[in-house]
Amino acid sequence: MARNFAKLYVGIWSDERFKVLTSQAQRLYIYLFGHQRLDNAGTLVWQPQVAVRTASDLTADIIDQAMHELRAHRYIVLDDDTGLLAVRSYVRNDETLKNSKNTTAFVKAWDTLDSELLKSVIAHEVNRIADESPKLTGLTQCEPILNHTLIDPWELPIPE
Numbered sequence: 001m002a003r004n005f006a007k008l009y010v011g012i013w014s015d016e017r018f019k020v021l022t023s024q025a026q027r028l029y030i031y032l033f034g035h036q037r038l039d040n041a042g043t044l045v046w047q048p049q050v051a052v053r054t055a056s057d058l059t060a061d062i063i064d065q066a067m068h069e070l071r072a073h074r075y076i077v078l079d080d081d082t083g084l085l086a087v088r089s090y091v092r093n094d095e096t097l098k099n100s101k102n103t104t105a106f107v108k109a110w111d112t113l114d115s116e117l118l119k120s121v122i123a124h125e126v127n128r129i130a131d132e133s134p135k136l137t138g139l140t141q142c143e144p145i146l147n148h149t150l151i152d153p154w155e156l157p158i159p160e
Contacts, residue, residue, distance in 0.1 A: 007095065008034070025066040025070050025075075031054060038087065041090070041106055041109035043113060043122075045085070068159065075087070077118060086115075086118040086122060097126075097129060097138030097142070099137055110123075120149045123146070124152050127150060
């Protein structure tokens with residue numbers, strides 16, 4: 001289901017990790033986080049040729065450089081085998097686990113995800129959230145995710 005809006009964490013503008021990114025990488029992150037095809041697990045099919053068409057001064061090289069930067073800083077994880085991309089902090093920043101309706105949609109999207117890499121990265125993020133906020137309502141629905149293989153995105157190699 002297409003989204004009509006996205007929750008953008010306004011503290012991002014004072015986040016030191018975000019501020020070291022170039023403006024093009026920041027823009028690409030906002031574009032991805034607010035993308036209408038981003039699903040409830042924070043994933044979508046990466047189509048750089050579509051991103052290039054969102055502004056008159058964008059080029060494929062600018063998008064490639066911004067994507068590389070976001071990957072290097074682990075804002076996103078891209079499964080090169082499937083072409084699927086995950087916004088790593090989506091579940092946290094969208095507050096998905098605060099209510100059962102959102103969690104149900106998240107678990108369904110995660111369960112049908114065609115990338116074991118992204119499922120494992122998202123499971124790692126959900127486990128981090130559970131450690132930080134163990135009383136979140138939605139965690140009761142996340143047992144399969146909490147027990148899934150975990151991949152820490154910081155341990156993934158930085159792509160060339």
